[in-house]
Amino acid sequence: MGLIAIIAWLVLLVIVGIVAFFLYTDYKHGKYFRTRNVTYIGAGFPRMFRFLTGKIALVEAEELLWADVKKAGKSFVGFSDLLSPTFYIADLDLMKNIYVKDFDHFVNRRNFDTPGSDLLLKRMLISLEGEQWKGIRTKLSPTFTTGKIKRMFGIFDKSSQLMCEYMRKRVGSAGGEFDICESYSKFAMDVIASSAFGVDSKSFECEPGVLSEFEQMGKRFQFNFNPLEFIKLMVMLVAPKFADMLGLQAMDMEPQNYFMRVIKDVMKQRRENGERRDDFLQLMMDVKDGLLKGEENSKETLEVMTGTDDGSGAALHSQSEIKFDDDDIVANSVLFLIGGFDTTQSLLIFAAYNLALEQDVQEKLLKEVKASFDKNGGKLTYDEVLGMNYLDMVVNETLRYMPPAARLERVCTKDYKIPGTDTVIEKGTVVALPVIGIHRDERFYENPNKFDPERFTPEKKAERHPLAFAPFGHGNRNCIGMRFALVEVKSVLATLIYNFKLEPGKLTEIPVKFNNNSSLKPANGMWLKLTPRIATEE
Numbered sequence: 001m002g003l004i005a006i007i008a009w010l011v012l013l014v015i016v017g018i019v020a021f022f023l024y025t026d027y028k029h030g031k032y033f034r035t036r037n038v039t040y041i042g043a044g045f046p047r048m049f050r051f052l053t054g055k056i057a058l059v060e061a062e063e064l065l066w067a068d069v070k071k072a073g074k075s076f077v078g079f080s081d082l083l084s085p086t087f088y089i090a091d092l093d094l095m096k097n098i099y100v101k102d103f104d105h106f107v108n109r110r111n112f113d114t115p116g117s118d119l120l121l122k123r124m125l126i127s128l129e130g131e132q133w134k135g136i137r138t139k140l141s142p143t144f145t146t147g148k149i150k151r152m153f154g155i156f157d158k159s160s161q162l163m164c165e166y167m168r169k170r171v172g173s174a175g176g177e178f179d180i181c182e183s184y185s186k187f188a189m190d191v192i193a194s195s196a197f198g199v200d201s202k203s204f205e206c207e208p209g210v211l212s213e214f215e216q217m218g219k220r221f222q223f224n225f226n227p228l229e230f231i232k233l234m235v236m237l238v239a240p241k242f243a244d245m246l247g248l249q250a251m252d253m254e255p256q257n258y259f260m261r262v263i264k265d266v267m268k269q270r271r272e273n274g275e276r277r278d279d280f281l282q283l284m285m286d287v288k289d290g291l292l293k294g295e296e297n298s299k300e301t302l303e304v305m306t307g308t309d310d311g312s313g314a315a316l317h318s319q320s321e322i323k324f325d326d327d328d329i330v331a332n333s334v335l336f337l338i339g340g341f342d343t344t345q346s347l348l349i350f351a352a353y354n355l356a357l358e359q360d361v362q363e364k365l366l367k368e369v370k371a372s373f374d375k376n377g378g379k380l381t382y383d384e385v386l387g388m389n390y391l392d393m394v395v396n397e398t399l400r401y402m403p404p405a406a407r408l409e410r411v412c413t414k415d416y417k418i419p420g421t422d423t424v425i426e427k428g429t430v431v432a433l434p435v436i437g438i439h440r441d442e443r444f445y446e447n448p449n450k451f452d453p454e455r456f457t458p459e460k461k462a463e464r465h466p467l468a469f470a471p472f473g474h475g476n477r478n479c480i481g482m483r484f485a486l487v488e489v490k491s492v493l494a495t496l497i498y499n500f501k502l503e504p505g506k507l508t509e510i511p512v513k514f515n516n517n518s519s520l521k522p523a524n525g526m527w528l529k530l531t532p533r534i535a536t537e538e
Ligand code: HEM
Pocket: 125, 126, 127, 137, 335, 336, 337, 339, 340, 341, 343, 344, 347, 404, 405, 408, 409, 470, 471, 472, 473, 474, 476, 477, 478, 479, 480, 481, 482, 484, 485
């Protein structure tokens, strides 16, 4: 047999092996649910095949999955992601129990158990479990309060101005069409560099198409699903020891080392010079030195810790004193980059896209924005940003229609009997919580595929179940950066609209096609026409 024939047989064998593994896993997970009298909707091979072969984006695969979940007509169903039997929750009240009321049963997320790899990832808040997570979340919550974010407003404002200058250079005074993804990427990176690393990203100093060192390294953390990544993650989750033997890592080492170096240098410099700044890095250094200790139970901290607007949720109580050292500072600064960069960029891209398509909405927003700028002699302030109600509605509607994360997860940490049923979710089982599914469900949002900020008037919001909107998750384990992200996004969006009229151009893809980034992104860039607003318009 020739070499080519041997390779062909080997490839065939691997494919047959993978298919057999998938079929067996589907059978095993089906049996798991059937013996517990839970409706099983299967692994959805046709959907998975279309996703893995690039026919549909991750978000479309999720929408198809939600259609299957809904069709079952139950408040929860079983499905298989081929890794573990997963409860998919379809009922908003049950979601509330899992996120909030019975949170103690669902403290964790799914994690990599690879003992020897991704050591930085293992120290990040997003991956921590149980008591360790409670302790670190309690320590970090005072750094994300509105009071602290107000002090960082200068960072958002400066980066917003730099972004608009950069765009103006790109389009000239007559205006023009270009891909706005790059400018937003530079903006999001610049904000994170200043706030979490205490350095200048220099992203706006580069020519179009060129990335600064900070940007290059930061972008190496962007995650794009493709069949190879999918298989790598499966191996890491199903056979962690084997993954370790192969040296597989979820995150590249080179950018990790780069960011560790940057942050340790800045901390050393600040300690040596006694220098202080209004940024996350300083706040985390203060946490380490015990300077924020008294703030852990304040109302503002409870708002962050409990994911509520009035601090009314249950505080976290860690049983043991958890230490927080320089390695925790490094790990969480890198996490703020990973968690805050892609998501913020995604929201900004789609806000601009929807505003370009809906000129009436843009005009209404412009009126509000102009009034805010004019009140302060052409400047934006933190209080004005928070006071713009229509801006808030536009941002929320973007998050509803095109949420950066399509689905969330929890891992059951204590057996949980689903209220009103005999079904028990056993410790260690994965629970999936829909985001885009509910956001585009006509039962909660009439005409869901239309961009309409009027859905977020205070009256409309009050009529809706609070769990029908979950772009940042809910409860104690929601997005700790939510308040930061909202002020950041509103600042730059208001500055953009004040400076430019946005319109679709010749290259704008309508409807937009999505790619397989872990945060929702357009597949082919976001080309829009930007025209600087001239003095005569005012
Ligand atoms: C538009 C922007 C953003 C969106 C849509 C977003 C969304 C999310 C979502 C959906 C989660 C999971 C919540 C859950 O499981 O219930 C999350 C977690 C998290 N996010 Fe964000 N995020 C954004 C910006 C940020 C920023 C700017 C930061 C940091 C500066 C950040 C830091 C985190 C962290 C640390 C977690 C893990 C929290 C924990 O496990 O306790 N996010 N985010």
